[in-house]
Amino acid sequence: MDLAAVLLITSVFLVLALILLTVSLMRNRGTARELEAALADESGARDRAALLLAIASAVNSSLALEEVLNVALTHAGRIMGAVAGAMYLVRTGKTEMYREASYNLNTRARGGMRKINEEPLSSALSAMRPLVVKLDEQTAPGLDTGGHPQHVLVVPIQRSGQLMGAMELYLNAWRELSEDQAGLLNGVASQAAIAIRHAQLFQAQEENALTDELTKLPNRRHLAQRFLQEMQRARRHHNAIAFLMI
């Protein structure tokens, strides 16, 4: 057999091997790309779960209503990069929500009111999920730092199907919510719902402990508590204190 024939056969084999290798390289690249995408998904999901866990711990770490509201609100606001936020709670038997906490607003933290069946609340509350709504000039709040954000992300807070309140997160521009963000906000809202309920139950029990059932007047326990407080205050400020019994 001559050299040319041997070389020809070798070349043909080499070309075949080359084709096979190229095909498997391409397939491998595809797998690597798929794996990379899956990895990005997974680490996103892990980050969200870890974030939600941290928020759940923070929200549930107190039985004081004001603290619970502020922690839930600022965490939700931070997730969405909101310039300001407010937390509204339903009072039993009312069709209004009252502002119980806020940050970065130039008004008092408490005191504002929103009707449940009017915008900006109604669309989000009837959809029962986080929703971005445009505010008109009248309802746009003033910021501590100046400016009036024209968009609000409304996050309903509910517990076993019952509406407890809503968070309003003010945005400088309209924004589409990704499914991940909506899921995260719903998670924060459901953690907040439990923590708020517990804080309310504790507050009610505390009020019970300090008032007389029949007359609703402060009781002996209240007297002891206030007396101690006033004693401590007088001592702190080096004031005199008088106790008058009629």
Add this chain to the structure above:
Amino acid sequence: MDLAAVLLITSVFLVLALILLTVSLMRNRGTARELEAALADESGARDRAALLLAIASAVNSSLALEEVLNVALTHAGRIMGAVAGAMYLVRTGKTEMYREASYNLNTRARGGMRKINEEPLSSALSAMRPLVVKLDEQTAPGLDTGGHPQHVLVVPIQRSGQLMGAMELYLNAWRELSEDQAGLLNGVASQAAIAIRHAQLFQAQEENALTDELTKLPNRRHLAQRFLQEMQRARRHHNAIAFLMI
């Protein structure tokens, strides 16, 4: 140029190309393997975070101490595949812990006692982390289903460095704890610590609301509550009821 020379040069190029391709294929395979390992890590971490979040929600969903204890205990037991479990709580000013909840034990849920400075608690409590300890025949508990597990996984429950109690998870065999498992158990323990503290505060406040501060006797609120309960019970069982005022 003759054919042999052309074929030879082609072959040489082909061999070079083959080597290059093989090298990049190998590198790609390495990347894919690394990605696969990273993916497994990530999804493990995501599963742990999601599990801990679910447990945090379950543990924090009640203010009733008994429920909090049972939920935390059974969740921790399920993670470790424990055949039985018990929850001990420190009473203030005591060097003992008392059993306040348990599952699958043939004794009463409440009532048992452990000295903090004696085994099986002391090694785990001084290490302040979950630890598997061997039980002697005297301390090995009896199971509902028969048998006496000889190993116990002790999980200390602490809050801001203060010991609140410990979970005992009974195992049929000695087991090395992985770092992930230890982390998960610590997470459950710290969630349980907060929920237990809140339940205790609520219980204390409830007791305050139902007793007179001076005499520690049940007050008017307690009377109203019990009266309603007894009325309902009588109605349910179609019994007569008498109310005696002295």
